[in-house]
Amino acid sequence: MTEPQTPPLVQAWDIIEIGVSDYLNGDGVLRMRVIHVRAEAAHPNIEWINLLGTRLHGRREGQMMMVMVRAAALRRPGAVTRPMEGWR
Secondary structure (H helix, E strand, O other), X not given: OOOOXXXXXXXXXXXXXXXXXXXXXXXXOEEEEEEEEOHHHHOOOOOEEEEEEEEOOOOOOOOEEEEEEEHHHHOOOOOEEOOOOOOO
């Protein structure tokens, strides 16, 4: 019998919204569309995850950025929004 797989915390095309204390060098709330998640993000005990994405708010909207995000922040309800299947 195989164990059910848990979905990843975050994956490409997800939108994240996290507070300033939940990512390194934060300068306010971050709302970002994820483009790439590094492979080590699948490790169950990881504390920080490297994400590449596009900022979705503020004067730097559309800016590509790489951020280190607390994995615990991505586990909070509402922090990650998944697009509907077939969206891509």
